[in-house]
Every structure is written in structure tokens, then in C-alpha cells.
Amino acid sequence: MFDLVLRGGTIVGANGFLRADLCVSGGRVAALLSPQTPVGAKAEWRVDGCYLLPGLVDAHVHLREPGLTHKEDFESGTRAAAAGGVTTLLDMPTDEPWTDTVDSYTEKQSLAKGRLYVDVGLQVALRRDTDQLHALRSLNPVSVEVFTADVPAAYLHDTQSSLLHALKRIKPLDILACVSPGDQSLLESVVQGGVDEFAASRPPLAEASGIAKAILSAAEAMTRIHIRQTNSALGIATYRRMRDLADVSIETTPQCLLFSAQDYYQLGADIKASPPMRSVEDRDVLREALREGLIDIVATDHAPHSREEKTAEYGTFAAIPGGMPGVQTLLASMLHFVGTGDIDLPALVRMCSTNPAQRFRIGDRKGALSPGKDADILVVNPNLDTCIRHGDQLSKAGYTPFDGMRVPGKLTAVFLRGQPIYEDGRLASVAPTGTILGAFDHEFA
Numbered sequence: 242m243f244d245l246v247l248r249g250g251t252i253v254g255a256n257g258f259l260r261a262d263l264c265v266s267g268g269r270v271a272a273l274l275s276p277q278t279p280v281g282a283k284a285e286w287r288v289d290g291c292y293l294l295p296g297l298v299d300a301h302v303h304l305r306e307p308g309l310t311h312k313e314d315f316e317s318g319t320r321a322a323a324a325g326g327v328t329t330l331l332d333m334p335t336d337e338p339w340t341d342t343v344d345s346y347t348e349k350q351s352l353a354k355g356r357l358y359v360d361v362g363l364q365v366a367l368r369r370d371t372d373q374l375h376a377l378r379s380l381n382p383v384s385v386e387v388f389t390a391d392v393p394a395a396y397l398h399d400t401q402s403s404l405l406h407a408l409k410r411i412k413p414l415d416i417l418a419c420v421s422p423g424d425q426s427l428l429e430s431v432v433q434g435g436v437d438e439f440a441a442s443r444p445p446l447a448e449a450s451g452i453a454k455a456i457l458s459a460a461e462a463m464t465r466i467h468i469r470q471t472n473s474a475l476g477i478a479t480y481r482r483m484r485d486l487a488d489v490s491i492e493t494t495p496q497c498l499l500f501s502a503q504d505y506y507q508l509g510a511d512i513k514a515s516p517p518m519r520s521v522e523d524r525d526v527l528r529e530a531l532r533e534g535l536i537d538i539v540a541t542d543h544a545p546h547s548r549e550e551k552t553a554e555y556g557t558f559a560a561i562p563g564g565m566p567g568v569q570t571l572l573a574s575m576l577h578f579v580g581t582g583d584i585d586l587p588a589l590v591r592m593c594s595t596n597p598a599q600r601f602r603i604g605d606r607k608g609a610l611s612p613g614k615d616a617d618i619l620v621v622n623p624n625l626d627t628c629i630r631h632g633d634q635l636s637k638a639g640y641t642p643f644d645g646m647r648v649p650g651k652l653t654a655v656f657l658r659g660q661p662i663y664e665d666g667r668l669a670s671v672a673p674t675g676t677i678l679g680a681f682d683h684e685f686a
Contacts, residue, residue, distance in 0.1 A: 243271055245659055246282040247618070249289035252610050255591040263293060265616040268658035272612060288620050291653070294590055295610045296328025296359075296617030299568050300597040301469065301492065301540035304330075304361075306352055308337025313545045313637050318568065319358040319675055321635040323662050325569035326652050328359045328617035329598070329607050329678065330543075331383055334366040339396070341366040343376050350677055357675025358668070359657060360617075362603060364419065368395050369403065371410045378414040381679030383601045384467070385411055389451050390423025391515060399425040401454050408462035417601055418459075421469040422451025422476070436505045439558045440517045445473035448516060452479045452491075459487035466490075467600060470542055472497035473519050474526035481535060490537040490600050495567065495574035496642060498527055498539075505558075510551045512642050514544065514563045531592075532583050538600065539575060539592045541567030545638035566638040572619070573627050573648050580649040603678050616659035625651035635668075 245265040252259045252273065261273040264280060274280065299322065305313035322330050332349075334340035340349055340363065349363060362383035367374065374385070387407050388396050398404045404420075411418045427447040452468055459466040468491040471477060480491050500512055501521045512518060530536050544564025555561050567574075575589045584592075598608025606615045627650065629643045655663035662669050 243280060243282040245284045245286070245616075246280055247286045247288050247293060247620075249276070249287050250291045250293040250620070252293045253586045253590050254609055254611075255587055255595040257587055263610060263618070265659040268616055268660075270610055270612050270614050270616050273610075286654075290622070290624060292586060292621045292623060292650075293610060294326070294586070294619040294621060295594045295608055295614070296619055296655070296657070297326050297571055297593045298597040298601075298603070298607055299327045299330040299540050299543065299571055299593075300538055300601060301333065301494075301542045302330040302568055303333045303335065303542075303544040303564065305336060305545065307348065311547055311637070312550075315353045315356045315361075316358070316673070317635060317637050318543070319356075319361065319673070320668060321566070321569040323358040323655060323657070323668060324633075324635050326572040326619045326655055327568050328655065328657050329362065329603065330359060330568060331362040331364055331597070331601060334364050334386055339366045340364070341368050341377075341396075342373050343380065346377060346380050346382070353677060356673055357677075358662060358673045359675045360607075360678050361675060362601065362678040366396055367398070367407055367411070369398065371407065374410055375414065378416060382416070383603065383679060384417045384419045385414075387411075387418055387420045389421060389454070390425040390428055390447065397425065401458065404454055405458040405461055408458050408464040408466070412462050412464040417465050417467055419467045419469060420451070420455040422455055422471070423447050424450035424454075433557055435558045436502065439513075440502055440519075442559065443515060443517050445475040445519065445523065448473050448476040449479040452476055453483060456480075456483045456487050456489055459489055464488075467492070467538075470494050470497065470516065470540070472516050472523065472527055474523045477526055477530050477535070490596070491535075492538040492540050493527055493531070493536050494540060494542050495571065496565065498524065498531060498578070499574065500524070500642070508642060510561045511640065512565060513558065513561045514542070514565060528583060531578065534588070536592060538597050539571070540597065541571050543568040543636075545636050547637065548639055551638075565642050566634065566636040566640070569634055569636060570629055570641050570643050572652060573629050574643055574646070576627070576648040576650045577646060606678075616656055618654075618656040619652060620654040622651045622653050623649065625653075627651045
């Protein structure tokens, strides 16, 4: 007797489609059976004509807790994720305080307990002194974040030697090192003026230089790395030429695939972030990289601010708080590219579910709808469409840069470990059941 069977759907995996009835027991996918195979189940859902996707894994999210909860918190951020089909998100460590010690990590775990509507993996920041690294690894975070520019001095690995030292320290701990690429020597600490001056202060050369240094250091240290959001033609070209030197993956974001610097003049502060939006030519190169499969992961860099912060008057464009909400619109924004023919649904699953799950080593439970995996299921009706609207957003930011975009396909239900958490446009009235995940889901000795 199964707990649940979903009948009539087509399962989408990273490599194709499968017509099958999906059976769930104990929160896991128990079986994929030929359509209409007689089985006993406590509950049955008809999903005729719909696609069943594994829950998305957003590998780059700022939930803002602790310390910045006027922008977002565990409850609001994970509610937004649930409504958008992200059933697992990986939380960045740049809160107040940063997650860089055993105490700050355990405090974050404690704050999250009983307040998560989806599953969350925690990421830790590597200080220059690296003293806490081994103790942090024993707590089983999903990554160690290494910053090469635009951060406080305590976290700045801005030279080839300091980056190499960091990656050599990470290597024996067998955990993914995520590098935010930049070149501090090319960045201006204070930027005067407007949009053009801000964009010029964060040039593609800085990104490309950061990517090159990260890959070379990873090759020397023999450390697995993941390069955070890229959005320039020069950065893509650098990655293309150097990626075979090391065990490396790369991500970009929906906003960088959809917007260019020209959009600043319409959307202004709402899309101000770092890296800045690039030229139309840069954006088109990024889209081509998406089409060819060079991009491993699409994540959101969900980084909300309050509307008061975003709409206040600032002396320079650079002074506007950087970042925007995105976790609720990851699926919808990627369905846009399915609609344009840039990608297909298996590619969406690959970049937004399977690849991040495997890369961050939570793939034993996440990233696919196959027996033994968590029954994190998205039901998408291809015969309906979705209009992304400000008013539907559950993030405290209260807006989306994609307002008014209409995309093919509609998310009609979301299951977390076999339990419905979202159905027909509203969250289920159930207590939050999300958990904190760790890489391998076991302790590091």
C-alpha cells in the first residue's frame, strides 16, 4: 500500500521524459509504474496531461536571517520558495553576523527550526584566518564560500596566494568551495555618479580575472570549486577556455539572462545588484552559453531588500542596496526560456534541480524523481500559462523584476516529501515541515 500515487503525468528528468504513474511511500519516491498499473494507495491524484518535475534546488539564496529580518526571514523566504516550486534552497552566509563560526552556524540552525516551509542547506563563509574551518566542516554545511572582492577585509581572499591557500585548506575536508569571482585591484571602493559609472566600476575584466584565478588555484590545489554568478562575454570566454583545468562548475541567474544595462533606465533600483547588468551583447553571449549547456546551474541570488530601502533617495546609483528577490520566480522565469525554445524542460531540470543537487552533494535525496529520492514534486500544466505579478510575491520585498511577464506553463501543485505544500495558487494550511540539509546527510569525521 503506497501513501500516494500521481496518475496520468509525464515525469521530466535531466535527460528526457517518462510516462509513468509516480508512487510515494514514507516521503520518498517508491516506484515509477506503467500508466494505470493497479496499485493500492491511501491517496490518488489525477495529473492528466501535466508534467511532473523534481522540486527545484536554488543554490544561491540570501534568507537574511539573522540580523536583517526586515528584508526577509526564514518563514517569508521559504514560503516564497514553496510558492515558486523551489523545494530546496541553499542559504548564503552573509547575514549579520556572517555565518563563519560554530556559534553563528548553530545559532542559524536554531533560528530556522520549525520555521522552514522547504528544505534548506546552510553555507559558511571562509575567513582569511581559516581557523574555524575544520570545526565548521564537522557541522556539515553544503559549501564553503570564498570571496575575492567587494567584501569586508576579514573575508577577502584577493590575491592568487591567499586564494590558493584557502583552497588548499578546503581540499582535505572534501567539501565544495564556492568562489565569488572578482579582482579587487580593478574595483573602485567609492563610485560617484549614475548607472554608467556604477557599471564601469565593475568591469567584465574583473569577473574574468576572478574566474581565471579561481580555476588556476583550484587546479593547483586539486579542490572542487563552483563559480558564482557570471554574466559577461569575457567571463564566459575565460571559463570556456579554462574549465578543463580543474573540477569546476559555473552558475548564472535569470535576471542576467533577461536584462541588460539598458533596463536600468526603466527598472532602476529594482535590478541594481552586483555584478551589474551588462551590455546586450554580453547578455546574448550568456544566452548562447545557456543554449549550448555551458552553464551548469541557474540560481537566483535571491537578495531582497525592503521597498523603503530600494525606493529611498541615494546620492549615487552605487549606494542603492544591491540585490533583488527571485526564489519565487525561478521556475517561471526559466519557463520563459522553454517558451522561446532556448532550452527544453529536461535542460530546466538539469540546471535548476539535478546539477545543483549533485554538485552540492545532496543528490542522494534531491534533484530527480527516481526511487529512493525525496518525493519533492512539481505539477506543471502545459496547457495553462502564468503571469508573474508583484501582488503574488510572498517575499518581504513585495515586488518582482519580472512583473507582467507571461510564460507558458502553470505550477498547479508542489509536494515536499510527498506532502502537498502548495495547490491551485495558495500555500497549504499546514505547519512548516522543512528541514536543514547537509552534504552527504552525515557527520564529517
